[in-house]
Amino acid sequence: MAIKDLPRDEYLLKGHAACPGCPITVALRIALKALGNKTILVIPACCSSVIQALYPKSGFNVPILNIAFEAAAAGASGVSAALKKLDKTDITPVVWAGDGGSYDIGIQALSGALERGTNFIYICYNNQMYSNTGIQRSGATxxxxxxTTTWTGKKEHQKELGEIVRAHHIPYVATATISYPEDLYAKVLKAKNMKGPRYIEIFAPCPPGWRFDMSKTIEMARLAVETGAWILYEEIDGQFAFTSYSKKILEGRDRKPIEEWLQLQGRFRHLTEDDMKKINSHLDEKWNQYKKS
Amino acid sequence: MIVIDTGNNIAALAAKMARPKVIAAYPITPQTKVVERIAEFVEKGELDTEYIHVESEHSAMTACIAASATGVRTFTATASHGLLLMHEMLHWAGLSRLPVVMVNVNRSIGPGWNIWSDLNDSLSQRDTGWIQFYASSNQEIFDNVIQAYKIAENEEIFLPAMVSYDGFILSHTSMPLDVPDQSKIDAFLPAFKPGWTLDVEHPITHGNIVSPKPYMDIRYSMEKAMKKAQKIIQEVGEEWGKKFGRPYGLVQEYRCDDADYVFVTMAALAAEAKVAVDNLRDKGEKAGLINLRTVRPFPYSQLKYDNMIVIDRDISPGLGGIIYHEMKKLNYTMYSFIAGIGGVDVSYKDIERMYQLAQDDKEGWYPLEVK
Structure with a gap:
C-alpha cells in the first residue's frame, strides 16, 4: 500500500500541543488510521499525555483513559476485561506509551498483562529517553x-525490550518507525486483526531531545534503520522475520556507517574515538547475532 | 439464611452477591482467602465475572479503575502493604469519581513483618477520596459490602468505597450471620449505571492536562459528594434496616443516652468495648459506646457527648491517635488511648481499665505510658 492509499479518516485532530517535528503525532496519526474509531487508548504519563490539549478540549478523537506512569498495561487489562463482559470485543484496547513507561517504570505491568494473555495492543513509541520531563536517561537510551542525567554520555547500552516481550511468546511482536509509514500501517493493521497480547514498538526520533533540526525527524528515523541502529521486524506466532529495509540489510545490503546517524545529533557531539569503537562493536555484535538466527 | 463463616469468606460471598463484572486482585496475608474463594466461585461457574490475576496491588486497583471507566461494576481486596502500594491509584479512583468497591483487611505495616491487626494501613489512606467503612463483626462485613456498592454508585456520590475489617480477629474467625437471598440482594442493589464511560461512539479524553481552576473545581465537587454521602449512607442504612432488620447509620450508638463517659472506637475494638460497657453498667457505671462505622465521611454530627474516651488502634507519629485528633475540633472533653498497636490484644477488661483511668483524668499509650 502506498501512502496515498492510507485511509482518509483522521483521529488526531488540530489543536494538539506537540512540538514542531514531533514523531509521536506522525506515528499516532498513522496508527489510528489502521486502528479506526473502535479503539480505546490507555495512555500513561509520557509526552502523549500532555499533548492532548488542555481540558476540557482534546485533539484526540478516540476515547482516552489517561493513567499513572507505571500502570498502562494494567489499565488496558481492566478495559479489556470490561469490554468482554459488555460483549464489545470489536473494540480494541490500545496502550500508547513512551519508552520510560514501558522499558522502566511500566515493565512490571506490561509483563503481567502479556503473561495473562490480555486481549490488547501495546504500542511503545521509543524516543530513547524521558522526554516529557525534559530529556533524562531511560533504559532505552x-x-x-x-x-540531562548523563552529562558526559550514558555509560551503558540500551536494553532490548522487544526481546523481553518476545520471551512472553505472545501472538504478535513488531518494530516500526515513522520513515516507513506503509510498514508501520501494515503492522498496526495486522495486529488489530489478531487477538491476545500484541506489542509494537515505534522508533521515534525527538528533535529537542536528540538535538537535531525539527525538519529532520523523518530522515533521522530512516538513517537509524539504514545504519542498523534500529531494526524493523515482526514475529507472528513465533515466526520471526525482518521487514522492509532491515530485511535488505540482513540479505546483504551494506549498513550505512553509524557515524552518518550519530553526527546529526547534538546528543552524541562529545563522543570519543573509543566511544565510537564501543558503539560500532556493539552494533556489529548485534547484527552478527541477527544473521546467525 | 444463617451461616457460620470467617470474615474473609463472608467478604468474598458479599462481593459475589453484588455481581461485579470485573475483579482484579492480588493475594496478601491476611486477605488471601478472599482471592482464593473468588477464584473458586469463578472456576465453578458460580460467579459471572472476569477475574484478572494481576501481578501487583497497584495493577489490581488500576484494572478496577479502568474497568469501572469502561462501564462495569468492579471489586478488589487487599491488606496492609497491598493497600499502601495502591495509594497512588486510590487517589486516581477518587479523582476519577469511579465507584470501585474494595475490602481491606487491616494489618500492621512493616518492618518488621507483623501480620496482626492495626488500622494504620487504611487510616493512612483517609485523604484519598474513598468512603471508608469499618466492620466489627462478620455480619457487618457482609452488610457493609453490599451497602457500599449502593452508596458509591449513587449518582450524587460516585466515589469509591472501602470496607475494612481486622486481620485474623475477623478475617479468620467464624461467626454466625444472616445472609439474605440473592433475589433480595438484587432487589436492593440495582445494576450499575456509570456516570461516565469510555465510549467509542462519544469519545472523551479523561484525565488530560487540566489548569488549576478546573482542578480545584474537581476537588470541591469531591468534597461536596463526600458531605452528601453522610445523608445517602444514612438513607441506605435505613433502607437496609427495613428490608433486612439491621438498620445502619454513620455510627452505632450503644447505651449512650444517660452515659457519663462514652467510648469512641471502631472495628473489632468496638465489639470488645460493647462487652466492657455492659460490664461497667452491671457495676453501676454509666458507660456508653459509639462505634464509628464510617471514618470518611467523618461523622462529626454524631459525636455529641462529653467525656468521650477515644481508643485508637493506630498512630500518627508526632501527632497521636488519628481518630482522637480528627475529633479534636469538637468542643467536648475527651481522653485519648492508643492501644492494640501491631495486634497487641485488647480485651474488654483493658477497656474497663481505660474507663477507670479516664475518670482519674489519665490517658496515653495503654498500657505502656498512661498519665
Whole structure:
C-alpha cells in the first residue's frame, strides 16, 4: 500500500500541543488510521499525555483513559476485561506509551498483562529517553548519549525490550518507525486483526531531545534503520522475520556507517574515538547475532 | 439464611452477591482467602465475572479503575502493604469519581513483618477520596459490602468505597450471620449505571492536562459528594434496616443516652468495648459506646457527648491517635488511648481499665505510658 492509499479518516485532530517535528503525532496519526474509531487508548504519563490539549478540549478523537506512569498495561487489562463482559470485543484496547513507561517504570505491568494473555495492543513509541520531563536517561537510551542525567554520555547500552516481550511468546511482536509509514500501517493493521497480547514498538526520533533540526525527524528515523541502529521486524506466532529495509540489510545490503546517524545529533557531539569503537562493536555484535538466527 | 463463616469468606460471598463484572486482585496475608474463594466461585461457574490475576496491588486497583471507566461494576481486596502500594491509584479512583468497591483487611505495616491487626494501613489512606467503612463483626462485613456498592454508585456520590475489617480477629474467625437471598440482594442493589464511560461512539479524553481552576473545581465537587454521602449512607442504612432488620447509620450508638463517659472506637475494638460497657453498667457505671462505622465521611454530627474516651488502634507519629485528633475540633472533653498497636490484644477488661483511668483524668499509650 502506498501512502496515498492510507485511509482518509483522521483521529488526531488540530489543536494538539506537540512540538514542531514531533514523531509521536506522525506515528499516532498513522496508527489510528489502521486502528479506526473502535479503539480505546490507555495512555500513561509520557509526552502523549500532555499533548492532548488542555481540558476540557482534546485533539484526540478516540476515547482516552489517561493513567499513572507505571500502570498502562494494567489499565488496558481492566478495559479489556470490561469490554468482554459488555460483549464489545470489536473494540480494541490500545496502550500508547513512551519508552520510560514501558522499558522502566511500566515493565512490571506490561509483563503481567502479556503473561495473562490480555486481549490488547501495546504500542511503545521509543524516543530513547524521558522526554516529557525534559530529556533524562531511560533504559532505552543508547550508549554515549547525552541527557540531562548523563552529562558526559550514558555509560551503558540500551536494553532490548522487544526481546523481553518476545520471551512472553505472545501472538504478535513488531518494530516500526515513522520513515516507513506503509510498514508501520501494515503492522498496526495486522495486529488489530489478531487477538491476545500484541506489542509494537515505534522508533521515534525527538528533535529537542536528540538535538537535531525539527525538519529532520523523518530522515533521522530512516538513517537509524539504514545504519542498523534500529531494526524493523515482526514475529507472528513465533515466526520471526525482518521487514522492509532491515530485511535488505540482513540479505546483504551494506549498513550505512553509524557515524552518518550519530553526527546529526547534538546528543552524541562529545563522543570519543573509543566511544565510537564501543558503539560500532556493539552494533556489529548485534547484527552478527541477527544473521546467525 | 444463617451461616457460620470467617470474615474473609463472608467478604468474598458479599462481593459475589453484588455481581461485579470485573475483579482484579492480588493475594496478601491476611486477605488471601478472599482471592482464593473468588477464584473458586469463578472456576465453578458460580460467579459471572472476569477475574484478572494481576501481578501487583497497584495493577489490581488500576484494572478496577479502568474497568469501572469502561462501564462495569468492579471489586478488589487487599491488606496492609497491598493497600499502601495502591495509594497512588486510590487517589486516581477518587479523582476519577469511579465507584470501585474494595475490602481491606487491616494489618500492621512493616518492618518488621507483623501480620496482626492495626488500622494504620487504611487510616493512612483517609485523604484519598474513598468512603471508608469499618466492620466489627462478620455480619457487618457482609452488610457493609453490599451497602457500599449502593452508596458509591449513587449518582450524587460516585466515589469509591472501602470496607475494612481486622486481620485474623475477623478475617479468620467464624461467626454466625444472616445472609439474605440473592433475589433480595438484587432487589436492593440495582445494576450499575456509570456516570461516565469510555465510549467509542462519544469519545472523551479523561484525565488530560487540566489548569488549576478546573482542578480545584474537581476537588470541591469531591468534597461536596463526600458531605452528601453522610445523608445517602444514612438513607441506605435505613433502607437496609427495613428490608433486612439491621438498620445502619454513620455510627452505632450503644447505651449512650444517660452515659457519663462514652467510648469512641471502631472495628473489632468496638465489639470488645460493647462487652466492657455492659460490664461497667452491671457495676453501676454509666458507660456508653459509639462505634464509628464510617471514618470518611467523618461523622462529626454524631459525636455529641462529653467525656468521650477515644481508643485508637493506630498512630500518627508526632501527632497521636488519628481518630482522637480528627475529633479534636469538637468542643467536648475527651481522653485519648492508643492501644492494640501491631495486634497487641485488647480485651474488654483493658477497656474497663481505660474507663477507670479516664475518670482519674489519665490517658496515653495503654498500657505502656498512661498519665
Amino acid at each position: 543508547p550508549y554515549g548519549a547525552w541527557t
